[in-house]
Amino acid sequence: MDALPDFPRQSRAPVFNMPGVVTASIGVILAIQAIREYLLPDSADIRLVLDFALVPARWTIWFDPSRAADVLAAAGAGAPDVAPLREAFARYIIGEGALEPWTLATYALLHGSWMHVIFNSVWLAAFGTPVARRCGPWRFLAIGLAGIVAGGLLHILVDPLGATPLVGASAGISALMAAASRFVFQPPVSGYGAPWQVPVHRPVETIPELLRNRTAVSFLAIWLVTNLIFGVVSTPLLADSSAIAWDAHLGGFVVGFLLFPFFDRPGPVRR
Template sequence: MSNHSEWRQPNPQRSGREPIFNVPAVVAALIGVFLLVHGFRELVTDDFIWLYQLAFVPARVTWWLQPADFMQRLLASVQGAPPDAVSGQLALGRLIVASGSLAPWSLVTHAFLHGSWTHVILNSVWLLAFGAPLASRFGAVRFTLFFFICAVGGAVAHYLSGPMEVIPMIGASGAISGCMGAAVRFAFNVRGGLFGGPASVHLARADSLADTFRNRRAMMFAGAWFITNILFGVLARPLGVSESIVAWQAHIGGFLTGLLLFGFFDPHPAGSSASEWMRDTD
C-alpha cells in the first residue's frame, strides 16, 4: 500500500455493477419495518384508534394551535360535500377534540404505515432505487435522520395545503420523495444517471444547489417529476379520484426538503468528485 496522499479516480474494474440485493443495511431495515408493521395491521381486526394516533392528521395540528370554534370551522370546510362525507369528517373532528393530543410523533410515524400491500411494496421498490445510493453516500445514521426529516417536510407541506383535513395521511412517499430530491444533487453527474450508471453512482460529484439548477439532466428529471405530481393534484378530483388517496402535496414537500437539505447531510463538499475523497489503496 502506498503511503502518499494522492487522490485518484476509483479503478473502473472495482466500480462495476453490484448484485441487485446488495443494498445498505439501513435501507433493508426500513423496508423490513414497513413490511412488519403492515403485516401486523393485517392481523389486527380493529386498529383504527392507534392507527389514527400514528398517522398524520393536519386538523389535529390546527386544533392544537387554534382550539376555539374548531368544530364550526371544520363544518364550514366540508360544506357542499355529500351528507355521509360530512358526518364522517365531523366524527373524526370530534375524535380529535376528545383525544386532546397533538401527537407530534405522527410527523414521522406516518411514514411507517401503508394502506395496502401494493402501497407498501411500491414504496419499498422506490426506496431501494433512490434510498440505496443515498444511504451508501451518507452512512446509516445520517441517512436515517435525513429520512425522518424528509418525512416531516412532507407532513408540513400536507398540512399547509389543507389545515382542516381530518383524513389521516399514511405512507413513506414523502420521505422517499426526499431521497429523490437529494439524488438530483449528484446522481446525474455520472453517465447513465441513477438507473443506468455504475454501481459507484453514490461516489459521483455533488453539485451545489445553484449548479443543480444548471444541470440539464437533473432539471429534466425534476421537471418531469413535478409535472406528474401537479397534474395528479389538478386532475384527481375531475377524474373522480380522491386526493386523500395520494397525498401529492406531501410528495412535493418531501422532494423540496431533500433537494434543499442535501448539503447539510452530505459528508463530501459540493463540487468534489470521487477522486477527491477516495485514497489510493494500491
C-alpha cells in the same frame, strides 16, 4: 505478455443488493402492514391509525380551539358517501383535543394498502440505495426523517382543516429522491483507475450545475409536473382509494434537495 488486471475476488451475490439500512427500512414498513392486515383486529387497527397517523385538524384545533366548527364543516363537505364517516372522525378529534406531536414522524410507518406500501418500497429501494451508499445509514435516516417532518408540516399548512389521516413514507422517499438527484445524474469519470478498487466520491452538484444537466432537469421537471397533476385532479394512487398527498411529497422533496449538501459525507472528490 501483459499482466492481467487485478480483478476483484468473486463472491456469492447477495439476495438483496442494497445497503442494510435500506433493506431494514423496507422490512419494517412491510412488517407493519402485514401485522395490521393479518394480526390486528379492526378496533386495534383503528386505534393505531388514530394514535400514529397525521391528522391536520388535530394540530389546528390544538393551537386554535375556536376553529372546531370550521373543521366540522369541512369534514361534512365533499362526497356524501364518506362525509358522515369524516364528520364522526372530526368530532372525535375535537373531543380528544390532544396534539400527539410524534405523529409528525410516525405517519410514515403506516400505509393505506398493500399497493401503497409496495409502491413506496420500490421507490425506496431505487433512490434510497445510492444515498445510503454515499452517506451511510445515520445520514440516510436523517435525510428521510427530515423529509417526513417537512412533508407533514406542509400538509398541515395546506390543509389545516383536514380530518383525513395522512399515512405513508412518500415524503421521506421524496427527500431521498431529491438528495440522489444532486449527484446520481453526473457523467461517469474516465481515466480514474479500476472502479472496483477506488470508489469515486463525486461532489454534490450546485443548482447552476444541475440546471445545465439535461438528465437532472428532465427528472426534476417530470417529478414536479406529475405531483402538480395529482394535486389538481386528486388522482388515487393506482388502485388505492386514498388520494396522493402531493403537498407532503413537495415538502419532503424541497428539504431533501436543499439540505443534502449538509448531510453529505465528505470523501475524496474527483471531477
